[in-house]
Amino acid sequence: MAGYILRRLLQAIPVLLGTTFLIYFMVFAMPGDPIVALFGDKTPPPQVIEALRERYHLDQPFIVQYFIFLGNIFKGDLGVSFSGQPVSEILMATFPVTLRLAAMAVFFEMVAGISIGLISGLRKGGIFDASALVVSLILISLPIFVLAFVMQWFFGIYLGWFRTTVGPGAPTQDLILPAIVLATISFAQIVRLTRASVIDTDGQDFVRTAASKGLTRGRIVPVHILRNSLIPVVTYLAVDFGTLMVGATVTEGIFNVPGVGRTLYQAIIRGEGPTVVSFVTIMVLIYLVVNLLVDLLYAVLDPRIRYAK
Amino acid sequence: MKIKRIGVAAIALAAAGALTLSGCTSGGADPSAPAGDATAVITTNGSEPQNPLIPTNTNEVGGGKILDAIFAGLVYYDAKGAAHNDVAESIETDDAQNYTIKLKADQKFTNGEPVTANSFVDAWNYGADTANEQLSQYFFESIDGFSYEESVPELPGLEVVDDTTFTVKLKQPESDFPLRLGYSAFYPLPESAFEDLAAFGESPVGNGAYMLDGEDAWKHNEKIDLVVNPDYDGPRKAVNGGLDIIFYASQDAAYADLQGGNLDVLDAIPDSALATFEDEFGDRAITQAAAIFQSFTIPARLPHFSGEEGNLRRQAISMAINRDEITDVIFAGTRTPAHDFTSPVIDGYSEEIPGSEVLDYNPEEAKKLWAQADAIAPWDGTFKIAYNADGGHQAWVDAVANGLKNDLGIDAAGDPYPTFAEARTKITDRTIQTAFRSGWQADYPALFNFLGPLYGTGAGSNDGDYSNPEVDTLLKEGLAETDIAAANEKFQAAQEILFQDLPAVPLWYSTVNGAWSEVVNDVEFGWNSVPLYYQITKSE
Numbered sequence: 001m002a003g004y005i006l007r008r009l010l011q012a013i014p015v016l017l018g019t020t021f022l023i024y025f026m027v028f029a030m031p032g033d034p035i036v037a038l039f040g041d042k043t044p045p046p047q048v049i050e051a052l053r054e055r056y057h058l059d060q061p062f063i064v065q066y067f068i069f070l071g072n073i074f075k076g077d078l079g080v081s082f083s084g085q086p087v088s089e090i091l092m093a094t095f096p097v098t099l100r101l102a103a104m105a106v107f108f109e110m111v112a113g114i115s116i117g118l119i120s121g122l123r124k125g126g127i128f129d130a131s132a133l134v135v136s137l138i139l140i141s142l143p144i145f146v147l148a149f150v151m152q153w154f155f156g157i158y159l160g161w162f163r164t165t166v167g168p169g170a171p172t173q174d175l176i177l178p179a180i181v182l183a184t185i186s187f188a189q190i191v192r193l194t195r196a197s198v199i200d201t202d203g204q205d206f207v208r209t210a211a212s213k214g215l216t217r218g219r220i221v222p223v224h225i226l227r228n229s230l231i232p233v234v235t236y237l238a239v240d241f242g243t244l245m246v247g248a249t250v251t252e253g254i255f256n257v258p259g260v261g262r263t264l265y266q267a268i269i270r271g272e273g274p275t276v277v278s279f280v281t282i283m284v285l286i287y288l289v290v291n292l293l294v295d296l297l298y299a300v301l302d303p304r305i306r307y308a309k
Numbered sequence: 310m311k312i313k314r315i316g317v318a319a320i321a322l323a324a325a326g327a328l329t330l331s332g333c334t335s336g337g338a339d340p341s342a343p344a345g346d347a348t349a350v351i352t353t354n355g356s357e358p359q360n361p362l363i364p365t366n367t368n369e370v371g372g373g374k375i376l377d378a379i380f381a382g383l384v385y386y387d388a389k390g391a392a393h394n395d396v397a398e399s400i401e402t403d404d405a406q407n408y409t410i411k412l413k414a415d416q417k418f419t420n421g422e423p424v425t426a427n428s429f430v431d432a433w434n435y436g437a438d439t440a441n442e443q444l445s446q447y448f449f450e451s452i453d454g455f456s457y458e459e460s461v462p463e464l465p466g467l468e469v470v471d472d473t474t475f476t477v478k479l480k481q482p483e484s485d486f487p488l489r490l491g492y493s494a495f496y497p498l499p500e501s502a503f504e505d506l507a508a509f510g511e512s513p514v515g516n517g518a519y520m521l522d523g524e525d526a527w528k529h530n531e532k533i534d535l536v537v538n539p540d541y542d543g544p545r546k547a548v549n550g551g552l553d554i555i556f557y558a559s560q561d562a563a564y565a566d567l568q569g570g571n572l573d574v575l576d577a578i579p580d581s582a583l584a585t586f587e588d589e590f591g592d593r594a595i596t597q598a599a600a601i602f603q604s605f606t607i608p609a610r611l612p613h614f615s616g617e618e619g620n621l622r623r624q625a626i627s628m629a630i631n632r633d634e635i636t637d638v639i640f641a642g643t644r645t646p647a648h649d650f651t652s653p654v655i656d657g658y659s660e661e662i663p664g665s666e667v668l669d670y671n672p673e674e675a676k677k678l679w680a681q682a683d684a685i686a687p688w689d690g691t692f693k694i695a696y697n698a699d700g701g702h703q704a705w706v707d708a709v710a711n712g713l714k715n716d717l718g719i720d721a722a723g724d725p726y727p728t729f730a731e732a733r734t735k736i737t738d739r740t741i742q743t744a745f746r747s748g749w750q751a752d753y754p755a756l757f758n759f760l761g762p763l764y765g766t767g768a769g770s771n772d773g774d775y776s777n778p779e780v781d782t783l784l785k786e787g788l789a790e791t792d793i794a795a796a797n798e799k800f801q802a803a804q805e806i807l808f809q810d811l812p813a814v815p816l817w818y819s820t821v822n823g824a825w826s827e828v829v830n831d832v833e834f835g836w837n838s839v840p841l842y843y844q845i846t847k848s849e
Contacts (some may be wrong), residue, residue: 013523030458030734031350031726031727031731031734032726032728032729032731032734033726033733036733037730037733038359038368038444039368039733040369040750041446041733041739041747041748041749041770042770043769043770043771044444044769045457045474045769047439047457048446048447051439052442055442082359082723084360084361084511085529086505090529090530093530094530101369134377135772149561156565156569157565157568160569160570162568162570163571164565164566164569164571165563165564165565165566165569167571168531168532169531170823208391231705252558253558253559253561253562254562254841255562256555256557256559256563256566258530258531258560262558263530265558265559266357269507269699306558
């Protein structure tokens with residue numbers, strides 16, 4: 001097990017190098033000079049442009065810039081944003097917010113999605129199953145910004161139950177609405193996934209064996225059916241959590257959540273190379289870790305899966 | 310508000326040709342305003358400053374809005390764009406080149422330091438020094454001794470006479486120099502700022518109507534909290550209890566907050582609500598011209614666009630643009646058709662400048678002029694207008710191109726660049742081979758600011774490399790006039806020539822759209838489209 005984890009972590013190094021290089025290249029390859037853009041429609045004196053370019057190493061060839069960046073990363077220095085704030089500080093401020101938002105969203109979609117999916121699967125073809133199908137299809141086909149605006153208007157402005165946007169400090173009660181919006185999309189997927197998986201497991205031999213042994217339905221459903229149906233759902237949830245962790249740009253923008261997605265979006269717009277690359281590097285790391293955890297979780301859920309050596 | 314206009318007239322009347330921005334200390338908040346709650350805090354929209362909060366290093370609205378609230382300059386601008394003394398007691402000159410600036414006595418920064426002549430001179434020297442790479446460095450370029458090439462730690466043109474007096478010597482007469490002094494680059498800095506400017510930029514100490522609410526008032530990417538500065542006793546004294554500027558990534562989010570009652574004053578309406586916000590907010594909505602001029606530039610280096618032929622073609626193109634229809638249909642009235650090269654919010658603006666009829670839609674005349682140009686040298690190719698695709702320009706560029714196709718019978722098209730940065734880079738390094746979108750947002754409310762930097766020979770933002778000695782002479786003469794009205798006459802005369810040459814084809818002025826909640830009163834937007842927060846009252 002330990003060997004397996006070590007191997008996975010070693011594999012992460014080339015992945016990380018490759019992704020940062022690609023991202024750095026893409027940021028660098030963006031046409032136009034971000035320094036010139038800083039001045040809007042005004043043309044700054046050439047000396048000023050030169051000086052600023054030098055400060056951000058933009059006068060160096062691309063590969064040199066990349067190695068300066070890489071060297072700094074190993075020193076723990078993620079660079080400085082145009083506003084003079086260390087990128088590491090921005091990360092520290094925004095990641096906890098996004099983490100809370102993502103955790104809440106995953107919690108909502110898990111509780112609602114798994115329970116509705118389970119009931120649908122157990123009562124396949126019933127009225128509950130049919131209505132769950134219709135609702136989840138509608139939700140899957142809705143673009144998230146439509147849902148976000150509608151929810152914001154209805155619950156925030158019309159009913160006034162929630163704050164329309166997330167207030168300063170991102171208090172948990174303000175995050176409920178955006179978390180529900182985020183959860184809604186994946187919720188539908190989880191319902192479909194759980195339902196299919198439950199139907200599949202319900203027809204397996206060991207379930208019939210358990211029933212013929214005289215076990216009650218109340219014991220068969222949670223212990224035998226649910227647990228064995230959860231593997232695809234957990235995979236999905238974990239990947240979804242990874243996606244949410246790296247920021248839900250649209251939702252964070254609409255609800256003004258001071259999180260990763262919104263900050264990254266603004267950094268891209270401004271052409272702030274250091275911020276973009278550092279954020280994405282951390283995101284790649286999170287993705288790798290989350291995926292590793294998912295693989296390890298399989299073994300816990302299903303003892304038949306073993307990681308030898 | 311009328312009294313403020315007198316402030317400008319007084320300049321013209323000042324005896325012996327001395328230019329004096331006479332104090333108008335009763336300005337600012339309307340004294341008869343209904344008493345709001347003097348402790349109520351106004352909430353408004355903003356954006357995360359893109360630079361540390363150092364006056365000479367801030368050139369964008371996010372930081373500018375905060376600096377204007379926490380600093381007081383020598384002068385300030387009222388809603389009409391007229392300048393009045395703030396920290397200055399008087400600003401005098403005989404020749405528009407040498408200025409003597411006297412400060413009001415007993416002014417303080419919020420850390421207790423006195424505001425002295427040195428506070429200004431040191432701050433300006435810092436901002437002007439090439440070694441310090443300040444974004445607003447160019448504001449000091451007309452002061453004697455200024456250089457972009459070498460570091461000048463102390464400008465010879467700035468001299469401290471005593472604690473409250475200093476003199477400024479410019480390289481050449483520039484009568485609108487006093488009008489610039491309300492811009493953030495000219496704010497004073499306390500001595501302690503220079504000990505650690507990075508820390509200062511994070512938690513600045515000012516002398517304005519507001520101050521930061523404690524050391525960590527700036528919550529990055531979230532908001533900044535300002536409270537009233539009890540020591541400020543100038544014309545912009547706040548009648549509310551403070552100002553919370555909340556940073557929004559999207560205007561939609563800010564608008565939703567205004568609707569939901571979480572925001573008091575909003576100075577930008579999202580596109581999605583432009584058609585409805587006036588119905589929804591009624592007399593709490595505002596649409597007002599802004600000091601933003603939009604145009605497209607046709608460089609003379611393009612084939613067919615130099616000399617007599619070029620002027621005819623430019624005029625024909627200008628007359629083939631239906632500005633009224635485009636502003637109405639495409640912009641839903643959020644742009645106002647241009648009548649000159651400046652902006653209606655600037656003192657001295659006129660719609661009646663001879664030659665401005667070239668901005669009226671006149672397809673017959675356009676065809677005639679184009680035919681005359683064809684007689685000189687026949688037209689071939691496609692007329693292209695370059696624009697940045699990330700700025701919402703496609704609709705109007707396509708409309709203009711279609712107009713040219715229909716009215717002039719030529720091939721015309723937009724030429725999009727993916728990002729603003731790319732378009733600007735191509736424009737500044739002169740590799741662009743088409744006409745291109747251009748625009749200007751004024752730094753300070755003066756006609757010259759719309760003309761000199763854009764159309765003066767070799768001027769910094771003269772991206773079309775326009776050059777006309779007559780225009781240069783008129784601009785120079787205007788700058789030498791110590792009387793603003795006389796100066797503006799010269800600038801208008803320069804515009805008459807610009808209407809013939811059309812180095813840029815004026816299109817329209819931007820407007821500012823804003824709205825506010827029921828709990829606030831006395832909301833007025835300044836010449837620079839930022840609400841005058843200090844005079845807003847709030848009852849709750």
